Amino acid sequence: MTALLEIRDLKAEIAGKQILNGYDLTVKVGEVHAIMGPNGSGKSTLSYVLSGRPGYKITEGQALLAGADLSQMSVDERAAAGLFLAFQYPLEVPGVATMTFLRAALNAQRKKRGEEEMSSPDLIKRVKELAKILDMDMEMLRRPVNVGFSGGEKKRAETLQMMLLEPKLCILDETDSGLDIDALKVVSNGVNQLRSKDRGIVVITHYQRLLDYITPDVVHVQSAGRIVRTGGKELALELEETGYARYQSEAA
Amino acid sequence: MGNAPITPARKLTDAEARLAEIFALQQSAGAPQLSKLRTAAFDAFSKTGLPNRRDEAWKYTDLRALLRDVKPLAAPPEESAKQSARSAALLTNVAARRVVFVGGYFAPALSDLGDLEKGLSVMSLSEALAKGDAAAMTHIGNVGEVDDPAFALNTAFMGEGVVIRVGAGVCVDRPIQLVFVAGAQPATYFLRSLVIVEKGARATLIESFEGETAQEYHVNAATEVVLEEGASLERLKISHEGAAAMHVSTFVASLAANSQLSDFGLNLGGAVLRNQSFININGPGAHAALRGANILKGKEHADATLFLDHAAERSESKALFKSVLDDSSQAVFQGKILVRPGAQKTDARMMARTLLLSEGAQANCKPELEIFADDVQCAHGSTVGALDENLIFYLMARGIPQAEAQSLLTEAFVGEVIDAVENRSVRDALSALVSERLRARQ
Numbered sequence: 001m002t003a004l005l006e007i008r009d010l011k012a013e014i015a016g017k018q019i020l021n022g023y024d025l026t027v028k029v030g031e032v033h034a035i036m037g038p039n040g041s042g043k044s045t046l047s048y049v050l051s052g053r054p055g056y057k058i059t060e061g062q063a064l065l066a067g068a069d070l071s072q073m074s075v076d077e078r079a080a081a082g083l084f085l086a087f088q089y090p091l092e093v094p095g096v097a098t099m100t101f102l103r104a105a106l107n108a109q110r111k112k113r114g115e116e117e118m119s120s121p122d123l124i125k126r127v128k129e130l131a132k133i134l135d136m137d138m139e140m141l142r143r144p145v146n147v148g149f150s151g152g153e154k155k156r157a158e159t160l161q162m163m164l165l166e167p168k169l170c171i172l173d174e175t176d177s178g179l180d181i182d183a184l185k186v187v188s189n190g191v192n193q194l195r196s197k198d199r200g201i202v203v204i205t206h207y208q209r210l211l212d213y214i215t216p217d218v219v220h221v222q223s224a225g226r227i228v229r230t231g232g233k234e235l236a237l238e239l240e241e242t243g244y245a246r247y248q249s250e251a252a
Numbered sequence: 253m254g255n256a257p258i259t260p261a262r263k264l265t266d267a268e269a270r271l272a273e274i275f276a277l278q279q280s281a282g283a284p285q286l287s288k289l290r291t292a293a294f295d296a297f298s299k300t301g302l303p304n305r306r307d308e309a310w311k312y313t314d315l316r317a318l319l320r321d322v323k324p325l326a327a328p329p330e331e332s333a334k335q336s337a338r339s340a341a342l343l344t345n346v347a348a349r350r351v352v353f354v355g356g357y358f359a360p361a362l363s364d365l366g367d368l369e370k371g372l373s374v375m376s377l378s379e380a381l382a383k384g385d386a387a388a389m390t391h392i393g394n395v396g397e398v399d400d401p402a403f404a405l406n407t408a409f410m411g412e413g414v415v416i417r418v419g420a421g422v423c424v425d426r427p428i429q430l431v432f433v434a435g436a437q438p439a440t441y442f443l444r445s446l447v448i449v450e451k452g453a454r455a456t457l458i459e460s461f462e463g464e465t466a467q468e469y470h471v472n473a474a475t476e477v478v479l480e481e482g483a484s485l486e487r488l489k490i491s492h493e494g495a496a497a498m499h500v501s502t503f504v505a506s507l508a509a510n511s512q513l514s515d516f517g518l519n520l521g522g523a524v525l526r527n528q529s530f531i532n533i534n535g536p537g538a539h540a541a542l543r544g545a546n547i548l549k550g551k552e553h554a555d556a557t558l559f560l561d562h563a564a565e566r567s568e569s570k571a572l573f574k575s576v577l578d579d580s581s582q583a584v585f586q587g588k589i590l591v592r593p594g595a596q597k598t599d600a601r602m603m604a605r606t607l608l609l610s611e612g613a614q615a616n617c618k619p620e621l622e623i624f625a626d627d628v629q630c631a632h633g634s635t636v637g638a639l640d641e642n643l644i645f646y647l648m649a650r651g652i653p654q655a656e657a658q659s660l661l662t663e664a665f666v667g668e669v670i671d672a673v674e675n676r677s678v679r680d681a682l683s684a685l686v687s688e689r690l691r692a693r694q
Binding site for chain 1: 647651652654657663664665
């Protein structure tokens with residue numbers, strides 16, 4: 001299996017404060033990785049650094065997506081190269097209709113990859129199929145992006161975007177936060193449909209419960225800005241029992 | 253016994269002297285009644301001269317400094333210019349009844365005045381004045397009390413325009429679009445229109461102004477609207493003037509009981525633009541919605557000055573203006589709400605929002621309230637800001653390039669005022685115009 005995401009000794013800071021301290025991670029195609037860890041361990045920072053959020057600066061090391069250096073790409077180029085970050089708190093975009101947004105995103109990515117744009121009827125058909133899987137009302141998609149959506153609806157909308165854009169690497173940043181059990185099942189079902197031998201998935205989460213629905217191949221424990229332990233899916237269960245306390249002391 | 257104070261006569265500017273000269277030459281033209289109106293207006297203008305920054309209402313648009321010379325009054329344009337105007341018209345996708353003026357002159361061959369709806373009358377201003385049309389003679393210069401030098405100049409020099417009447421109870425579905433295309437020569441255009449919407453009648457009026465980028469010209473336009481009881485008018489004004497053009501327009505409306513006015517102005521181009529509105533709410537239950545959007549670049553300057561005069565009870569006014577400013581462009585918003593004694597239950601709201609796309613752009617907002625009744629709701633506010641960086645990041649994280657993300661968010665910002673336009677085909681055409689203009693930045 002080829003390495004899809006390769007992070008080597010990555011150090012990164014926000015406003016001069018170092019958050020990631022020599023991060024190493026390799027995700028191969030077809031794998032699902034879970035990154036778990038206490039609050040403040042830099043889990044969201046990792047996702048923002050990879051996606052290129054302004055203000056998050058790589059000071060040392062490398063992050064490669066399918067061999068290409070992410071730090072050399074703009075945010076939209078990373079997305080077109082196949083990186084998708086499902087936000088913990090998806091933003092509301094007043095005045096921009098969801099369908100307009102989906103069309104703009106999909107076609108911008110296709111254009112950048114030298115592919116043909118998707119026609120409007122095809123796009124609408126595809127979005128309808130996905131909305132059905134995610135138990136979403138099409139009426140919602142006629143509204144501005146995420147405006148007036150509940151927490152669960154926002155996560156469904158993020159999952160729909162991910163399924164439409166078909167990225168190579170999906171990073172889910174605490175997708176379970178704010179989800180009730182029904183929404184958790186629906187969103188997990190969507191993510192599981194994305195599992196494929198050509199794609200990698202990184203699930204960032206606090207809790208085991210999401211991993212009941214999305215079974216990871218590899219589980220990592222992150223603390224103080226780096227990975228301190230790696231194991232199989234049983235590691236998540238162990239964490240549920242023992243908590244993160246010992247890893248916090250280890251990292252310190 | 254003291255000496256009478258000696259006020260030295262102000263030295264006229266070159267432009268003022270030239271205006272006086274032109275006025276003296278054409279003063280005797282036209283019907284005596286009209287000549288009297290023109291003379292009174294020019295006398296009123298002469299008292300103050302061109303407005304300047306010391307006049308509160310013109311503080312941010314100093315016409316005395318900006319109007320250095322006066323271009324000759326428009327002469328009839330050549331046929332070739334009229335032909336080229338056909339393709340130039342804005343909003344060609346809208347199935348409107350077009351009344352076209354080229355170089356300040358009515359162009360019947362380009363206009364569509366056949367098969368007028370029953371109860372609708374449209375004639376050129378010159379024709380109405382030549383005929384001594386009773387409605388024109390009664391209302392022109394008389395719709396509201398406007399003490400303003402630019403409007404006075406328009407009355408003194410008014411050349412061409414239209415007189416429209418919508419008969420009582422008549423509903424005219426097809427929008428009437430007045431297309432004013434500047435001519436090929438440097439010129440000054442004094443355009444004047446009058447619209448009377450009689451009791452319970454309804455119509456949509458579009459005024460669009462456009463001109464050549466390379467040409468220097470001045471437009472002084474004025475539109476007076478009379479809304480009788482229960483009448484309704486949706487008015488849209490689009491200015492896409494040439495880059496060296498100056499455009500000053502005055503809108504005067506009088507609203508009778510339960511009438512409705514919806515006004516939307518879009519400024520897409522011109523060196524200096526000033527739209528001033530004087531809205532007289534004279535009847536109870538009347539409703540005025542005034543909206544506007546400026547999309548400016550380079551050194552463009554656009555000024556929206558509103559005066560909302562609530563003189564009747566239970567009336568409402570809503571004003572929302574949005575500006576998108578790039579480079580070193582400048583937008584001015586001045587809005588005054590006056591609630592007269594007895595105008596109880598007035599509900600008046602005014603808001604100006606500005607989006608700055610560059611550090612050199614500038615917004616000046618000055619809302620004013622003057623209230624002489626005690627049971628009213630009045631509010632005003634203004635905001636100035638930049639695009640939200642987090643939203644740009646969110647859109648880019650989905651693959652949308654930065655410039656496109658900025659355009660989408662900017663269109664969304666302007667969209668709020670366009671979405672309120674009632675006529676769907678007009679609304680779609682306006683959105684397309686705005687989108688095209690914003691994408692041209694990329």
